[in-house]
């Protein structure tokens with residue numbers, strides 16, 4: 692996006708940002724991934740773990756970073772991929 696989007700409801704200029712994806716050791720920028728999510732299995736660092744949060748397999752080559760704009764008036768969020 693080279694121009695800042697405007698809120699379709701309020702017509703106010705939207706504020707640029709992103710939604711952090713919280714990880715074990717910090718946070719990453721959320722990415723868009725093509726296709727359906729595929730389970731990464733139930734092992735964690737080689738150990739079989741029961742009842743842990745399911746993760747999905749991610750093919751980095753197809754992912755796109757997501758930039759999310761927020762309307763300061765109504766709070767509407769709009770996301771765009773690179």
Ligand SMILES: [Zn+2]
Nearest residue numbers: 698701762765
């Ligand atoms: Zn708005």
